[in-house]
């Protein structure tokens with residue numbers, strides 16, 4: 001079989017690239033080693049984690065907040081099996097949506113492990129060991145990532161787990177230790193904390209979500225402590241030993257020899273993910289990887305072979321589904337002779353805890369490091385009528401603007417619905433809005449978005465209305 005474009009990996013990078021290629025008239029093949037399409041994101045990432053986050057948040061609200069709203073409940077119980085079933089149902093509906101889209105766009109889907117025989121020939125081996133050979137003018141590598149599991153942590157998938165296993169626990173644990181205070185640790189830690197699990201986070205650096213603005217780290221940590229999280233910042237795990245029913249975690253203070261041990265039902269390892277290229281036989285295609293195992297690409301996302309491109313988690317940059325999607329579209333449109341562009345500075349990042357955290361552009365720490373002169377506008381959720389009405393008063397909107405031009409350089413939100421609100425900031429920054437531009441636009445009342453306007457008013461002229 002001869003294709004214009006073959007994509008290896010059907011995650012959000014790969015399947016979106018396939019659809020765009022079909023729209024542009026390319027004869028397209030998509031290779032996926034698992035039976036279901038959608039990659040990490042749909043099967044064991046974004047979608048199932050958000051399904052469990054929503055279910056657990058409903059339970060938490062019913063338990064903690066309904067009474068204040070005047071709703072009485074009796075015998076509130078968790079049916080974890082049903083919670084997991086609903087999550088599985090959401091995944092299966094979403095995955096079958098991708099099957100439908102592949103058929104609709106006449107994309108050939110080949111299930112099996114893709115490996116390069118040479119730069120223009122790929123061998124696909126299915127799970128029965130049968131092989132097919134296809135040739136392709138161009139190829140996109142979109143093989144994603146896997147969790148990092150150092151050998152000292154003795155990852156056994158039973159007591160020492162990663163996000164994949166944490167999505168399928170059968171009984172609410174009493175205690176869980178999370179290694180890594182990043183996105184996965186805090187999202188999945190929140191799921192179980194809301195269900196009643198005691199969560200202890202061990203984080204190597206001096207703050208959680210370290211890539212985000214420092215004020216977001218502080219705000220989120222305050223909220224998660226209220227939920228019952230315990231944090232050991234500036235600590236590292238030296239060893240994890242799993243027993244049959246529990247696990248012992250050896251922890252050491254980062255800057256001294258002081259050590260202690262924690263026992264728990266589970267240890268969730270969430271210290272980042274690594275690019276996944278196993279089995280691809282990149283050497284047969286002259287495709288190189290860097291010291292971190294990432295496929296090396298240039299500004300056009302072309303690898304070290306001119307006809308092979310790479311996108312998503314397997315290359316440099318943020319490991320986010322929407323970043324992978326943008327890159328898939330970017331490569332395909334280039335192949336079709338168009339001139340697409342990705343503004344990496346304006347890819348938003350979201351943490352789906354409650355309150356949510358969402359950000360776009362530069363953090364205050366980055367501006368300081370670059371010695372950019374900036375102004376800050378910060379508005380607390382508790383000053384919003386909307387937040388009081390819903391009892392979601394934790395959080396703030398922070399806008400960073402250039403001191404001289406007033407251009408918005410970064411927007412950082414912690415609070416209810418931050419994930420959806422960040423889009424306003426992305427649009428504003430894509431059009432290079434000033435803080436005054438945002439401040440002069442009408443924001444519906446009562447909404448959380450009024451905090452964006454108020455923060456912009458503060459950044460531009462330090463004249464908020466409601467504080």
Ligand code: FAD
Pocket residue numbers: 008009010011012013014031032033034038039040041042044045046047049112113114115142143144145163164184276278279280311312313314319320321322323324352
């Ligand atoms: P992947 O989605 O990893 O897909 C790669 C695919 O390639 C896989 O299906 C794999 O089986 C296949 N493959 C690999 N090698 C081969 C081969 N040789 N032959 C054939 N097939 C192969 N991101 C967000 O933006 N928002 C979120 O809310 C979010 N939540 C997450 C929650 C969790 C628990 C996790 C783990 C991740 C989350 N992410 C989230 C990150 C997101 O899932 C990834 O950034 C995204 O899936 C990357 O897409 P991708 O297409 O590069 O790779």
Ligand code: NAI
Pocket residue numbers: 179180181182183184185187202203204205208209210235236237269270271272273318319320349350351352
């Ligand atoms: P992460 O990079 O977000 O966080 C890892 C954390 O572990 C960091 O705070 C780091 O300092 C810490 N750490 C590293 N090594 C450590 C050690 N030995 N001991 C203690 N702490 C250590 O990685 P995470 O949470 O595993 O997520 C992986 C990727 O998945 C992220 O890059 C993220 O982009 C993506 N993801 C995105 C989500 C979203 O967009 N909402 C949700 C979940 C995952």
